[in-house]
Amino acid sequence: MSHSLRIKNAVKAPLHFLADQLGPHRYSTRKNQLWVLMYHRILPVHDPRYRTEEPGMIVTPESFRQQLRIIKQLFAVMPLSEWTQRRASNQPLPARACAITFDDGWRDNFEFALPALQAEQLPATVFAVSDMIGTKQQFWPNRLSRLLALADIDRQALRSFDWLQAFTTYQTSGVHSREAIAALINECKRLSDPQLRTNLDAMEADTGLASLPEPSLMNWSEVRQMQATGLVEIGSHTCHHTRLVKGLPEKTLHAEIVDSRSKLEAQLEKPVTLFCYPNGDFSAAAAKLVSENYAAAVTTQSGINALPASTHQLHRIGIHEDVSNTPTRFRARLSGWI
Numbered sequence: 001m002s003h004s005l006r007i008k009n010a011v012k013a014p015l016h017f018l019a020d021q022l023g024p025h026r027y028s029t030r031k032n033q034l035w036v037l038m039y040h041r042i043l044p045v046h047d048p049r050y051r052t053e054e055p056g057m058i059v060t061p062e063s064f065r066q067q068l069r070i071i072k073q074l075f076a077v078m079p080l081s082e083w084t085q086r087r088a089s090n091q092p093l094p095a096r097a098c099a100i101t102f103d104d105g106w107r108d109n110f111e112f113a114l115p116a117l118q119a120e121q122l123p124a125t126v127f128a129v130s131d132m133i134g135t136k137q138q139f140w141p142n143r144l145s146r147l148l149a150l151a152d153i154d155r156q157a158l159r160s161f162d163w164l165q166a167f168t169t170y171q172t173s174g175v176h177s178r179e180a181i182a183a184l185i186n187e188c189k190r191l192s193d194p195q196l197r198t199n200l201d202a203m204e205a206d207t208g209l210a211s212l213p214e215p216s217l218m219n220w221s222e223v224r225q226m227q228a229t230g231l232v233e234i235g236s237h238t239c240h241h242t243r244l245v246k247g248l249p250e251k252t253l254h255a256e257i258v259d260s261r262s263k264l265e266a267q268l269e270k271p272v273t274l275f276c277y278p279n280g281d282f283s284a285a286a287a288k289l290v291s292e293n294y295a296a297a298v299t300t301q302s303g304i305n306a307l308p309a310s311t312h313q314l315h316r317i318g319i320h321e322d323v324s325n326t327p328t329r330f331r332a333r334l335s336g337w338i
């Protein structure tokens, strides 16, 4: 931990303590609240994959296990589909329900999250990207951070890096730390998904880093094994992780939302009723199509859901290591205040 981070944490400690002690995860007058926790990757600090990932994406297996034990004490933990079904059929709902979700279908979910879920016998939903399962494809933020962090190259000599000059972080920081890379990724979201793909294709071709040693996402067998435990349900996170922003052609919307569902169902032989918006983005047309095709959908909007919340735009609490590596900090996060 850096010196400045240690100071920041010391200043925040009383706030964390208060949020932990007084938050709605402990006391609440509202009924039928639903916490949906949003996880991405579970990776040990010494894992090589940890180094090239954004800090906001990771929780360590140790912290994750501790967190499972905490939520078991505080909430009625249930699959998101169960909460949705109960709500739709007017069955009683717990005062404080909690659903665990994982975005993207990372292979480390199979390696590190599943054993922890099994040990605590807790259910979770994994939102998988149908056309990326079992492939070596990478999400564009990972492709970019991999190129920046691992490529031992002379950036100035490569014309394929030129497009990054438009971003402040790239110009000012030189982009070495994981934090700077995360800031650059955030700036890059101004570009469309196809533009980003084209730029990264060129960079990878120039640097000769197109192929990867091993896939970072689960394959179908691993997804099926997750499902076969009876603890994990699979939801759709589109076919290609396309951000469902305004202006997408009707055909693309239909493919990403409706076809992703039928592809998952065909492979998994189970109904898929839950959807997760990539990057939390959705146009009105996307929201309409999702509500017609799924029982519920989650966003990246931060917050706790209180009835009558829209089940097609559920808020979540994002969990990553920096905000959750002690029990107090984790419970403060669950308050929804921090």
Ligand SMILES: [Zn+2]
Pocket (backbone or CB within 6 Å): 103, 104, 237, 241, 278, 279
């Ligand atoms: Zn995602």
